[in-house]
Each structure stands twice: as C-alpha cells, then as structure tokens.
Amino acid sequence: MNSQALTEQEFAAIDTATGSAHGLPNRFYTSAEAAQLERDQVLARTWVCVGFASELAPASARPVDLLGLPLVLVKDKDDTMRVFHNVCRHRGHKLVPEACSFQGAIRCPYHSWTYGFDGALRGTPHIGGHGVHDTPEFDRATRPLMQVRSEVWMDLVFVNLSGDAATFADYIRPLEVRWSEFLGVDGLNEARVASNDERMELTLNCNWKLAVENYCESYHLPWVHPGLNSYSRIEDHYNIVAGDWGAGQGTKFFEFSERAGIELQRFSAWPEDKLKIAEYIALFPNVLLGLQNDHIFVMLLLPSTHARTGAVVLRGRAGRQRSQGGRAKDHGGRLARGLPGRRWCL
Ligand code: FES
Ligand SMILES: [Fe+2]
Numbered sequence: 001m002n003s004q005a006l007t008e009q010e011f012a013a014i015d016t017a018t019g020s021a022h023g024l025p026n027r028f029y030t031s032a033e034a035a036q037l038e039r040d041q042v043l044a045r046t047w048v049c050v051g052f053a054s055e056l057a058p059a060s061a062r063p064v065d066l067l068g069l070p071l072v073l074v075k076d077k078d079d080t081m082r083v084f085h086n087v088c089r090h091r092g093h094k095l096v097p098e099a100c101s102f103q104g105a106i107r108c109p110y111h112s113w114t115y116g117f118d119g120a121l122r123g124t125p126h127i128g129g130h131g132v133h134d135t136p137e138f139d140r141a142t143r144p145l146m147q148v149r150s151e152v153w154m155d156l157v158f159v160n161l162s163g164d165a166a167t168f169a170d171y172i173r174p175l176e177v178r179w180s181e182f183l184g185v186d187g188l189n190e191a192r193v194a195s196n197d198e199r200m201e202l203t204l205n206c207n208w209k210l211a212v213e214n215y216c217e218s219y220h221l222p223w224v225h226p227g228l229n230s231y232s233r234i235e236d237h238y239n240i241v242a243g244d245w246g247a248g249q250g251t252k253f254f255e256f257s258e259r260a261g262i263e264l265q266r267f268s269a270w271p272e273d274k275l276k277i278a279e280y281i282a283l284f285p286n287v288l289l290g291l292q293n294d295h296i297f298v299m300l301l302l303p304s305t306h307a308r309t310g311a312v313v314l315r316g317r318a319g320r321q322r323s324q325g326g327r328a329k330d331h332g333g334r335l336a337r338g339l340p341g342r343r344w345c346l
Contacts (some may be wrong), residue, residue, distance in 0.1 A: 005041075018086035021033045029207040035306035039067040042285065045162035045170045049287045049300050051157045052314065053081050054193045059117070060101040063094070067303050071148060072096045073157055074106065076117035081158050083150040084119055089143040093229065106145075112339040119145035154188055155314075156287065156298065174245045175283055179291060182277070184269030191296055191316045200313040207284060215280060215299075220247050231259045232278070246281045254278035257294055264294035 004027060006009040006014075027034040043066065050064045056075040062085050063072045064076040072086035072095060074167040076255035088095045093110040105114040105122055126134035126290035158168060165171065179187075204211055205295040214220070218237040221229040231282055236253040240246070253276045266275075270293045278292040286298040295316060 002037055004037045005345065006091065016235070021332065023213075024209070030306065032306050034243050035067050035303070037103040039069065039303075043067070043303075045150070046165050046166055046285060047158040047160050047330070048285055049156050049158050050083065050195065050302065052155050052300070052312070053152045053157050054155050056081070056099075057101060059103075060099070061096045061106060062099040063096045065304055067305065069161075070094055074117055080117075081150065081157060082117070082119065082149040083147040085148065085159065088113060089121060089145065090124075108207075112236075115145050118145050121145075130280065154191070154298075155193060156300070171245070174243065174283065175289075178242065179279070180276060180282075182270050182279075182291065182293070183267055187267045188296075190267055193316070202311040202313070204301075204307060204309040204311050205307065207306055208301045208309040209308060210331070211267050211299075211301050212282045212286070215282050216247050216249060218251075231255055240281060244280065244284065246283045248281035249279060250277065250279040252277055254292060256292065266293045 006025070014024065015021070028038065037233075046068070050066060050071060051062060052072050053073075053075070054074060056062055058075055058079055059073050059077045061074045063070065067069070070086035072084050074082050074084060074096075076082070084095075086095050086106040087093075088110065089106065090111055090113050093108055095106060095108050095115075097109065102117075105116060107114050108178075110125070112125050113121065116122055121143045123128055123133065124138065124140060125132060125133050127138060149163050149165075153156050153168065153172055155197065158171075160168075216239075218234050219236045221232070221237075232251050232254050236251045238250050238252065240248045240250055242248075255263075255276060277292050278290065280288070280290045282288050286301040286303070288301065290297045297315040300312045300314075302312070303309055
C-alpha cells in the first residue's frame with residue numbers, strides 16, 4: 001500500500017457521524033506525495049474542471065498543470081475543444097509551454113514535429129536523415145497526441161483522466177436536478193458568458209481543499225465578511241449535504257442586487273416564492289458555484305501543488321435585456337442569441 005494512503009483507522013475516523021468525525025489527516029494538505037496520490041486516485045477517476053472554453057480563441061491552445069501533470073486545452077478552427085497530455089510523442093518535450101494560437105498545426109519547440117488540432121501527428125522533419133521527412137519504418141498514425149476524455153458544460157472544460165468514470169451526463173445530473181427547482185429544465189442556458197471585467201484570477205497559497213471547505217460553511221461570515229453578512233446573514237443560511245457529488249450552503253434571504261441598487265433580469269423560470277434563496281455548492285471536486293435569481297458565478301480551483309492553488313472567478317448574469325427592437329442583448333450590447341447551448345450567459 002502507498003505510504004500516504006489512508007489507514008483503516010484514519011478512514012473510520014472520517015467516515016462517521018459529523019459531530020464526532022475527524023477531517024483528513026494533515027499530510028493531505030501539506031505533503032507533495034499525498035497530493036500526487038490524491039491526483040492519481042481521486043481526481044483522475046472523476047471529472048475535474050481544468051479551464052474555461054471561452055478563454056480560447058479558435059485555433060489556439062492553453063496549457064494547464066494539474067498537480068504536476070501537464071495537459072493542454074486545444075480549440076480547433078471550428079470551436080471544437082479537445083484536451084491532450086501536453087507531451088510531445090517524440091522525446092517528451094512540453095508541447096505547448098504557454099497559451100498561444102496556431103496557423104495550421106501545433107509545433108513542438110524541440111525538433112519541430114507537428115500535430116493537427118485533432119492530435120494527429122502530421123510532420124516529422126528529418127526523421128529519415130537530413131531532408132528526409134518520412135521513413136517506412138515509422139508510421140505517424142501510431143503516434144498521435146494522447147487525448148484525454150473531456151466535456152464542456154456551461155463553458156467549463158472537464159476532463160476524466162482515467163477514461164472510465166461515469167458519463168459526464170451522469171456526473172452533472174444531480175446538480176441539474178437540484179437546481180431545476182430554480183431554473184426549470186433549461187434555465188442555465190439563459191446565462192451569458194462573462195466579459196473580461198467580470199473575471200478575476202488569484203493564486204491561493206494553500207491546499208485546494210481548504211478553499212472548498214471554506215466555501216461550504218458560513219460561520220466565518222460575521223468576522224471575515226461583515227459586509228456580506230449584512231445582506232446574506234449567517235442566521236439565514238442552511239447547510240447542503242447533497243451527497244458524493246457536492247456540498248455547500250444556501251441562504252433563505254439574499255438581496256444583494258436590491259442593496260446594491262442593481263437591476264438584473266431574472267432567470268425566467270425562477271419561482272416567485274423563492275426569489276430570496278441563493279445556493280453555493282462545491283461541485284466535487286474543484287468547482288465552486290453560486291446561484292442567485294439574477295446572476296451566477298463560478299470559481300474554478302486549479303491545484304498546482306499541494307500548497308498552491310490557482311483560482312479563477314467568473315461572474316455572470318441571468319436573463320437577457322431587451323432592446324427596443326425586442327432582440328436579446330447582453331450588457332455590453334453584444335447579441336446573446338446564437339450562443340451554443342450549455343454556455344454560460346454570464
Ligand atoms: S521532443 Fe518534440 S519534436 Fe522532439
Ligand atoms: Fe468567506
């Protein structure tokens with residue numbers, strides 16, 4: 001057994017009634033080895049979020065490291081997103097060191113092997129000797145980029161590294177069912193992709209799970225967020241223990257927009273008798289979502305080491321403002337219609 005793995009006694013101490021249960025042992029917050037075990041045994045086996053599709057233009061790529069595992073998000077010219085291991089099939093050089101766009105192919109910086117946006121190996125310069133770019137001994141078709149199973153939902157790019165998790169539809173269904181109470185069957189499609197000024201990027205000098213745990217409780221509000229506590233009071237909060245897929249908190253009395261004097265359109269299906277309800281759910285493992293009747297936000301936690309976490313926050317708005325002609329526009333005046341389904345209308 002891996003020396004970092006939970007012992008039976010440790011597991012028993014966690015897996016008991018909340019009032020007497022222990023949290024994870026310290027090493028799962030402080031040890032690089034335990035983080036690697038967690039990556040391979042937990043994160044790799046489920047769907048984990050690694051980025052936002054809207055951050056990539058067509059024909060571009062964006063590298064992301066997940067606890068030391070290099071991945072690259074690639075969007076082709078037709079807007080199709082794929083995720084690959086960010087490793088060249090030749091000698092293992094990091095294929096895409098930084099976010100960039102491409103003319104026609106992805107080129108490795110080392111010996112210039114090239115790949116299509118679909119991962120197919122296209123070019124192998126000088127493989128057969130100087131000026132000889134093909135050789136009968138080497139079949140390019142046998143060396144495509146290693147693709148990772150991926151799905152885009154609400155602009156969020158999820159991957160399943162092991163390749164054998166349940167379908168993404170099964171993974172996300174419990175959240176969609178829970179929030180259908182507020183959104184109807186298709187309410188999230190009313191949200192719009194956030195503009196840049198609604199995006200924030202942070203580096204958290206802590207283990208990613210601390211951010212999740214903080215998100216799931218409200219009793220630090222009066223001391224840490226007295227302003228927030230004035231319109232989302234601790235006494236109005238309730239706990240959400242949804243199951244394996246998520247946990248968090250909700251409030252029965254949220255009126256941020258009224259207090260801030262902001263008027264936003266509401267999600268069209270939101271029931272009148274639930275207008276003050278807002279929910280904050282940590283979708284297992286690394287997505288923090290906040291849903292209100294007139295806006296939604298997401299915080300993506302990207303664990304880079306056991307002690308450092310990249311966090312990207314996007315805020316979005318529900319509904320569509322009506323211009324005089326009755327056509328749907330976002331707050332910047334950009335037409336919101338025609339956005340692909342399942343994309344945030346933030
Ligand atoms: S390592 Fe990429 S081309 Fe050689
Ligand atoms: Fe907080």
